[in-house]
Amino acid sequence: MSVELTVNISPETAVEPEWEPPMPPTDLIFDDGEPLESNRHRIGMNVLIRSLQQA
Numbered sequence: 001m002s003v004e005l006t007v008n009i010s011p012e013t014a015v016e017p018e019w020e021p022p023m024p025p026t027d028l029i030f031d032d033g034e035p036l037e038s039n040r041h042r043i044g045m046n047v048l049i050r051s052l053q054q055a
Helices: 039-054
Strands: none
Touching: none
16 A cells, blocks of 8 residues: 655635725816806705605
8 A cells, every 4th residue: 555645735826906996086177157056056956855855
């Protein structure tokens, strides 16, 4: 009887760097020149908010 030696060799796996999401742009447009603080715009925002709350 012969005794066989077995060595467990684990396959080497390449370690991939953890994925990081891309940074968002910092030069976004935030104003088109038209003021959005009028009473008409505020009423529209209130209607939108109420419709979302009821949904």
